[in-house]
Amino acid sequence: MMKTNRKLNFNKYAVPMFAAAALSLGSAGAHALDFGGYVRIGPGEKQNTAGDDKRCFDGHIMSGGGHFRLGNECDTYGEFTFSQGGKAGDVEYQAVLMPSFYRPGSDIGSTSLGLAQMYLSAKGFDFAPEQSFWMGRRYYNRAAVHFGDFFVVNMTGTGAGVEGIKVGSGGLGLAVFRDGDNSNTSAPNINPLTRVNADLTKLKTNPGGELRVTAAYTKGTGVAGSTGSGISLQHDQTGVLGGDNTLWAQYSQGSTGLNMGNGNPTDASSMKRWRLVESLLWKTGPLTSQVMLMVGKEDLTALTSQSFTSVGGRVAYAFTKNFKLQGEIGVASNKPDGAPTQRLTKMTIAPTLTVGPNYYDRPELRFYVTRFNFNDTYRAAEAGLTRKSRTVAGFQAEIWF
Numbered sequence: 526m527m528k529t530n531r532k533l534n535f536n537k538y539a540v541p542m543f544a545a546a547a548l549s550l551g552s553a554g555a556h557a558l559d560f561g562g563y564v565r566i567g568p569g570e571k572q573n574t575a576g577d578d579k580r581c582f583d584g585h586i587m588s589g590g591g592h593f594r595l596g597n598e599c600d601t602y603g604e605f606t607f608s609q610g611g612k613a614g615d616v617e618y619q620a621v622l623m624p625s626f627y628r629p630g631s632d633i634g635s636t637s638l639g640l641a642q643m644y645l646s647a648k649g650f651d652f653a654p655e656q657s658f659w660m661g662r663r664y665y666n667r668a669a670v671h672f673g674d675f676f677v678v679n680m681t682g683t684g685a686g687v688e689g690i691k692v693g694s695g696g697l698g699l700a701v702f703r704d705g706d707n708s709n710t711s712a713p714n715i716n717p718l719t720r721v722n723a724d725l726t727k728l729k730t731n732p733g734g735e736l737r738v739t740a741a742y743t744k745g746t747g748v749a750g751s752t753g754s755g756i757s758l759q760h761d762q763t764g765v766l767g768g769d770n771t772l773w774a775q776y777s778q779g780s781t782g783l784n785m786g787n788g789n790p791t792d793a794s795s796m797k798r799w800r801l802v803e804s805l806l807w808k809t810g811p812l813t814s815q816v817m818l819m820v821g822k823e824d825l826t827a828l829t830s831q832s833f834t835s836v837g838g839r840v841a842y843a844f845t846k847n848f849k850l851q852g853e854i855g856v857a858s859n860k861p862d863g864a865p866t867q868r869l870t871k872m873t874i875a876p877t878l879t880v881g882p883n884y885y886d887r888p889e890l891r892f893y894v895t896r897f898n899f900n901d902t903y904r905a906a907e908a909g910l911t912r913k914s915r916t917v918a919g920f921q922a923e924i925w926f
Contacts, residue, residue, distance in 0.1 A: 561926055562605035565598060569893075569919015571630045573599035576909025580917045582897050584857020584869050585906060586833045588783045588798055590819045593837050593855035594674040596873035596893035598921070601628045604641050615654070618647040621663070631919070648689075660685040665700065666724050666739075668759060668771070670804045670817050671885075672839035672853060677773050677802050678739060678757055679784040680722050695728040695736075704787055715747035716790040718780060733763040743780045745790025752794055753779025768807040768814075775800050783823075798823035800833075806884065813884035814840040825861065833859040837871075843882030851875040851891070867903040872896045888924035 570580045581599035584591020604625040611618055623642035628635070644661025648654075661683065668678040686700025705717035720743045728736040737759040744752050755777030762770045777783050779794035800821025807814050816838035824830045837855025844850065851874070858868040875893040880886055897915045904910045 559608040559610075560606065561608075562603065563925040564603040565921060565923045566601045566603070566631070566633070567891075567919060567921040568631045569921065570917040571599040571919065573629055575907070577912050579907070579910065580915070582869055582871065582899075582907075582915075584833070584835055585859050585867055585903070586823075586835065586857060587825065588800065588821070588823050590670075590673060590675045590677075590800070590802065590817075590821075590835045591833070591857035591859070591869070592674050593839075593853055593857075593871050593873075594672060595839060595851065595853040595875055595891075596895035596917070596919070596921075597871060598674075599629060601631060601633050601636070602626070606642070614649075615651065616647055616649040618645065620645050621661075653687075655691070656687050656689045658685075658687050665722075666698065666726075668737075668773075670802070670815070672815050673817055673835075673837065673855070675817075676784055677775070678759065679782075679786050680720075680724070680739075680741070681786060682720065684720075686722075692725060693728060695725055698722075698724040698726070700724075702787075705790065716745050716750050717747065718750075718787050718790045719744045719746070720781075720787060722785060730760065731762075735761045737761070739785045741777070741781045741785040743787065743790075745780045747790075749791040751780045751790065751792055753777065753781030753788055753792065755781040755783065755785055757783075757785050765805060768805050770806075771802075771804045773800075773802040775802075783821075792824075793827050795827055796824040808884035811843040811882050812840070813843075813882070814838060815884065829862050831859045831861040833857070841877070841884070843879070846882060847879055849877045849879055849882065851877050865902045866900070867906055868900040869903055870898040887926075888922060890920070890922045892918075892920055894918045 572578050572580050581597050604623055607622045609620050621642055621644055623640065625639050625641040626636045628637060642663045644659055644663040646657055646659035648657040665680040665682065666678065667676050667681065669676045682702035682704045684700050684702035686698060688698040690697040700722045702720040703717065720741060723740045725738045730736045739757040741755045757773060757775040760772045775783050776799045777788065778797045780788045780790045780792050782788040783798050783800055800819060802817065802819045804815065804817045819835040822830060822832045835857040839851060839853040841849045841851040853873040855871045856868065858866050860866040873893055873895040875891045878890040880888060895917050899910065899913060
């Protein structure tokens, strides 16, 4: 699990409202109320202000992929899923509610509360018994590189759609989203964005291999609102050097993000971006690891662009079932037109208490020490940063369930 988009912040009535909503879900029918979640929390050097006091850094890549998260998360975050299913005739339905909290730093006082997901899905309608229909706000068909806290595909939003349309060996999902509307007349959002996604998954290509094709079209409204489009190809392959490999090739322009989600609604349709992302994962056994290589280019304005690279990985060795030593290293760089390259190098070591030896076994309780090195151009782009390096330490507990 990774940190996620945070929207729909609420006031002091949020906690009792969430509790009442969860209880109402639990009383909706005979099915049990399912509960799950994710939390990361712990004390440490987590100041994330500008200048030499800053403790967390990324690679200044606008479209993402320049962040290496172990010992580099200056926040406290959690999300909790309440899910209630039921059946009426042949129709099976499910309601999902996910409250979330977020706060910069390690102190959880005055935490911002919100709703990360709230949607209804149903399947078994007589005219389309194999398809699932949904409406609401949800994390939609995301794909990620975990150690980089990087959602390569992320179509999260408020929308409606259908999934499970049979196409060859795969399944097609269609969805429409509308985000950015604001009824606050004192501060109206003048650039809402409408997005349409088509997501074709699990197309068999070769033994152990599957292809996913995702397309997006966006239209920003209001002052200077722009159209956009994009396509993402994802190939998953098992059995590569004993691990699982994923390769993405992505292109977008205008108001469509490279992750096939929302971009900037006012980005001109002439603004283009592309990237290739390669990730290899070894997730079981005492020695586990995930590595990533990314290259790409993105327009910063209608007249300027930057090329970027990001390479890194996390490795862990479990000395016993409940103790592992983790290390992470990453180098992210970007080169704006006509300017020298900005480069960030990050290294972390983290002795870890765990419940199992595998890559995704959680909870984990970690002590970490992280070292950042900055080249001169990177420092010049970080307001007030004069140091050539920074070492930080702290503790972090992480769990999903």
